[in-house]
Amino acid sequence: MDEIEQTTDFKNHTLPLARIKKIMKADEDVRMISAEAPVVFAKACEVFILELTLRSWMHTEENKRRTLQKNDIAAAITRTDIYDFLVDIIPRDEMKEEGLGLPRVGLPPAVGAPTDSYPPYYYMTAQQMPPGGGMIYGGQQGHPVTYMWQQPQGQEEEPPEEQQQQRSA
Numbered sequence: 001m002d003e004i005e006q007t008t009d010f011k012n013h014t015l016p017l018a019r020i021k022k023i024m025k026a027d028e029d030v031r032m033i034s035a036e037a038p039v040v041f042a043k044a045c046e047v048f049i050l051e052l053t054l055r056s057w058m059h060t061e062e063n064k065r066r067t068l069q070k071n072d073i074a075a076a077i078t079r080t081d082i083y084d085f086l087v088d089i090i091p092r093d094e095m096k097e098e099g100l101g102l103p104r105v106g107l108p109p110a111v112g113a114p115t116d117s118y119p120p121y122y123y124m125t126a127q128q129m130p131p132g133g134g135m136i137y138g139g140q141q142g143h144p145v146t147y148m149w150q151q152p153q154g155q156e157e158e159p160p161e162e163q164q165q166q167r168s169a
Contacts, residue, residue: 015042052076052083 017038024033024041053068055076060068074090077083 013039013042015045017042020045055080 020038020041021033024030024038052073056068056072059072059075059079060066063072077086077090
């Protein structure tokens with residue numbers, strides 16, 4: 001929010017303001033749009049894309065890959081309540097492959113189901129940044145921000161049942 005308030009260069013944006021304004025005017029009830037409104041929408045779109053990307057990237061890392069794929073985005077959408085409005089644009093085959101049996105963020109877990117869900121990300125200053133880093137975000141504004149997410153607690157891999165039985169014997 002501070003970045004939006006401190007922005008003085010309203011001519012350069014990562015998302016085209018004319019396109020945002022055109023989308024806003026698609027609603028016939030919208031008559032006039034102030035100059036600041038598309039700027040705020042542009043920033044909101046950036047934050048939305050970042051959030052969805054972070055959740056998708058977590059799925060990519062779960063599968064031990066380094067390339068974010070379409071199915072990672074589909075998994076992030078199906079796992080998170082706030083993205084319910086996007087479910088209709090995900091191809092059905094992607095939804096079948098990803099996320100159907102997984103707990104969704106925002107829904108109470110079923111009795112006996114694991115309560116782990118993706119934790120929210122948080123902002124870190126450069127001094128707080130651990131070695132190896134996180135996702136760095138920053139564009140033409142020149143204010144890079146690092147986003148980190150907390151690893152879910154209690155998701156350490158447990159040995160198969162056979163190994164557990166051997167340990168207890």
